[in-house]
Each structure stands twice: as structure tokens, then as C-alpha cells.
Amino acid sequence: MVTGVMKCLSCGYETPIDQHTILCPKCGGLLEIIIEPPKDFSLSKLKGRGVWRYKDLIPGYYKSIISINEGNTPLIKSANINKQLYFKFEGLNPTGSFKDRGMTVAVSSAVSLNYKTVIAASTGNTAASAAAYAARAGIKSFIVLPKGKVALGKLAQSVLYGAIILEVDGSFDVAMEAVMRLYRDLKIVYPLNSFNPWRLEGQKTIAFEIMEDIGVPENVIVPVGNAGNIYAIWKGFNELLKIGIIDKVPRMIGVQAEGASPIANAIIKGKNEPDFIENPDTVATAIRIGRPVNWQKAMKAIKESKGTAIVVSDSEILEAQKTLARKEGIGAEPASAAALAGYFKAINYGIIDKDEKTVLILTGHSLKDPESMAKADTKRILVNPLHIEKIIVGEINGFNS
Ligand SMILES: Cc1ncc(COP(=O)(O)O)c(C=O)c1O
Numbered sequence: 001m002v003t004g005v006m007k008c009l010s011c012g013y014e015t016p017i018d019q020h021t022i023l024c025p026k027c028g029g030l031l032e033i034i035i036e037p038p039k040d041f042s043l044s045k046l047k048g049r050g051v052w053r054y055k056d057l058i059p060g061y062y063k064s065i066i067s068i069n070e071g072n073t074p075l076i077k078s079a080n081i082n083k084q085l086y087f088k089f090e091g092l093n094p095t096g097s098f099k100d101r102g103m104t105v106a107v108s109s110a111v112s113l114n115y116k117t118v119i120a121a122s123t124g125n126t127a128a129s130a131a132a133y134a135a136r137a138g139i140k141s142f143i144v145l146p147k148g149k150v151a152l153g154k155l156a157q158s159v160l161y162g163a164i165i166l167e168v169d170g171s172f173d174v175a176m177e178a179v180m181r182l183y184r185d186l187k188i189v190y191p192l193n194s195f196n197p198w199r200l201e202g203q204k205t206i207a208f209e210i211m212e213d214i215g216v217p218e219n220v221i222v223p224v225g226n227a228g229n230i231y232a233i234w235k236g237f238n239e240l241l242k243i244g245i246i247d248k249v250p251r252m253i254g255v256q257a258e259g260a261s262p263i264a265n266a267i268i269k270g271k272n273e274p275d276f277i278e279n280p281d282t283v284a285t286a287i288r289i290g291r292p293v294n295w296q297k298a299m300k301a302i303k304e305s306k307g308t309a310i311v312v313s314d315s316e317i318l319e320a321q322k323t324l325a326r327k328e329g330i331g332a333e334p335a336s337a338a339a340l341a342g343y344f345k346a347i348n349y350g351i352i353d354k355d356e357k358t359v360l361i362l363t364g365h366s367l368k369d370p371e372s373m374a375k376a377d378t379k380r381i382l383v384n385p386l387h388i389e390k391i392i393v394g395e396i397n398g399f400n401s
């Protein structure tokens with residue numbers, strides 16, 4: 001049994017780890033789950049694959065585990081961009097994003113606490129994942145979406161998995177606020193967003209897998225939206241450090257899009273708190289977030305790891321998405337490609353040396369957002385089937401351009 005405390009980031013209140021607890025019972029602030037490093041933990045004793053391989057580091061009591069074999073994603077070495085660069089391809093999770101790692105823990109918690117209904121606000125990926133895990137658990141899911149601002153693939157997933165879709169006329173932040181209010185005031189449904197610290201207990205396993213694959217890289221670059229994942233990955237490395245399995249944590253580098261960069265702006269300006277953005281905008285819909293609920297956690301992870309944050313433009317994101325696809329054969333959604341755009345910028349700014357081992361977290365699959373993929377330029381030629389040979393020979397020899 002994993003023991004420890006839950007500590008409020010706002011008022012400092014501490015309480016023993018308890019699965020019923022999600023927000024600070026005293027002030028309603030965000031809670032950190034701080035586990036006591038287990039004395040008998042050993043990598044050689046780990047069994048199985050995926051998130052639950054690390055159950056000895058995941059607190060909580062689970063009467064049944066709701067799993068769709070999430071985690072165990074490949075860490076792909078770059079073939080053509082830089083030999084010291086690795087891609088942690090979270091798009092290969094069951095619903096196509098890293099959210100599944102958190103959802104297996106959060107939905108298993110909900111079931112263990114006898115909840116029959118779950119809810120999440122979403123830019124699309126949390127919704128798809130919540131809907132899938134709720135379906136598997138046989139419970140009802142409500143998802144709250146910003147109307148008209150969710151990528152097609154993600155919306156279609158939520159429809160397919162049978163979630164009840166509530167659309168708000170406003171941004172993701174409006175949807176998020178509604179879910180937090182509902183949870184604070186009523187507590188009748190279990191919240192699956194990342195202000196729920198139990199979700200991050202699943203996401204921290206990204207760090208454990210990276211460590212088992214290549215040890216500790218110098219840098220981990222993470223696209224930041226609602227800001228839970230960068231903290232979760234840092235938390236994972238930090239726990240390994242406390243257990244004594246590793247002797248340093250990587251620098252955590254957060255990347256945000258120009259039109260939605262409250263945390264990156266604060267880090268760059270050396271401020272302690274972000275100025276929230278009222279109308280966030282970016283082509284990377286997954287990180288189109290102006291009021292990230294986990295900003296305190298993300299800033300803590302970046303500062304304590306001596307990391308930093310980078311802002312990238314939409315055109316840099318789309319260019320990086322294409323580069324990733326055309327140089328590495330990896331299809332990632334725009335928010336994920338922001339990590340590669342951030343990597344290029346970090347090298348240009350001298351923040352990262354190209355010889356440093358660096359891992360990019362590719363958070364979601366390209367198929368999530370078919371419209372963004374189709375924006376990439378390529379040759380599409382209407383052909384007379386009788387002339388196809390001529391066109392191919394012309395292309396190969398460069399006569400057609
Ligand atoms: C594909 C993708 N990448 C990155 C993020 C950002 O993650 P976080 O909200 O944990 O910062 C999200 C969701 O927020 C996402 O769906």
C-alpha cells in the first residue's frame with residue numbers, strides 16, 4: 001500500500017492520502033499527492049506492461065481496474081532530425097492520446113468509490129478518453145465541450161463511445177469552470193479533468209517508461225495546455241529520484257502556442273503567476289487554453305527542474321507537424337508537434353545543445369485532427385489513367401515542376 005500525504009499548493013494544508021479527496025478540504029485549492037518512497041521498490045520486481053506495471057508507486061485502493069492496455073508506448077529514436085532526439089509517441093494509446101494513462105487510474109478510482117457518473121470538460125482528447133473508459137466501466141459519462149472548437153476525430157470518438165455531449169457557447173476555459181463549479185458545489189459526479197490529482201498518478205508513468213528505456217534524458221519537452229502533464233512527468237522522475245533509482249531529473253521544458261501561452265509568458269518574464277488569456281487562439285486546438293487549472297503545478301515542475309518554457313507560432317507548429325511526418329514517419333496532432341517546434345527553437349536560442357539527449361512527448365495522434373493534416377501542401381494531380389506512367393516518369397526526373 002502506497003502511503004503519503006496530500007498537500008495544498010495554495011494554503012499548505014496537509015492530509016493523509018485519501019482517494020475521496022480531490023481538492024483541498026480547507027480552501028478548495030489544488031492538491032499534490034506526495035508519496036512515501038516505498039523501501040522495498042525494485043525495478044526487477046515489476047511485472048506486466050503499461051500504467052499498472054508501476055502499481056507499487058500508484059496510491060489508492062482499487063476494487064477493479066478499468067484498463068484498455070494503456071501506456072507502454074514506444075520511445076522512438078529520431079532517424080533523420082537528430083540522433084540524440086527521442087519521441088515518446090503517446091498517440092499510440094488506446095484512444096490516441098496520453099489521457100488514457102490518467103483515465104485508467106481516475107475511472108478505476110471512480111468505480112472503487114461507487115460513482116456511477118463521470119464528467120469532464122475537454123478540448124477533445126480528455127473527452128474521448130473519458131468516454132471510452134466510462135464505457136468500459138459501464139458508467140455514464142458527460143463531457144462539456146466548447147462548441148465548434150473540437151477537432152473532428154476527437155468529437156467523433158466521443159460520439160462513438162456514447163458520452164452525453166454538452167456543448168457550451170464559449171472557450172474550453174468556460175467549460176472547465178462549469179465542471180469545477182459543479183464538482184465544488186454538488187459533488188454528485190466524479191470529475192475526470194486533471195485538477196483531480198489521481199489522474200496525474202497515471203500520467204506520471206510516462207517518466208517511468210522513459211527511464212526504463214533510456215535512463216534519464218537531459219531534457220523532456222512537453223506541450224502545455226491545462227498544464228497537468230508536464231507536472232505529472234516531472235513528478236514521476238522526482239519519485240524515482242527520491243527512491244534512489246536515478247540521480248537527477250531532466251529539465252522540463254514546456255511549449256505553448258503564441259495565442260495561448262499564459263504559463264510560458266510568465267516563465268519567460270520571470271513572474272510567479274500567469275496573466276490569464278481571455279480569448280485563447282491557436283491551430284493546436286488541444287492546447288487552446290487561456291486559464292490552465294494546473295498552472296501552479298506546471299510552474300513548480302519547470303522551476304524545480306531548472307527547465308524553461310518556449311512560445312511557438314501556429315506556422316511553426318504546422319511546419320513541425322509536417323517535418324515530423326516527412327522526416328520521421330510519425331503522425332502527431334498539432335499540439336504534439338508544438339514540442340518539435342519548441343525543440344528547434346530551444347536549439348536556436350542555445351537553451352538546448354543538439355548533443356543533449358532530449359525526449360519530446362508526442363501527446364496525440366495525427367488522426368485526431370484530419371483537417372489540420374489536410375492543410376499540409378503536397379502534389380495532388382488529377383490524372384488520365386492512360387497518362388499515369390508519363391506523370392510518374394516526369395516526377396522522378398523532375399520534369400513536371
Ligand atoms: C494532444 C494534447 N497535447 C497536449 C495537451 C496539454 O496537456 P496538459 O493539459 O496536461 O498540459 C493536451 C490537453 O490538454 C492534448 O490533448
Ligand SMILES: N[C@@H](CCOP(=O)(O)O)C(=O)O
Pocket residue numbers: 099120121122123124125126127192193194195225226228286287
Ligand atoms: N487538452 C485537454 C484539455 C483538458 O485537460 P485535462 O488534462 O484537464 O483533462 C483535453 O483533451 O480536453
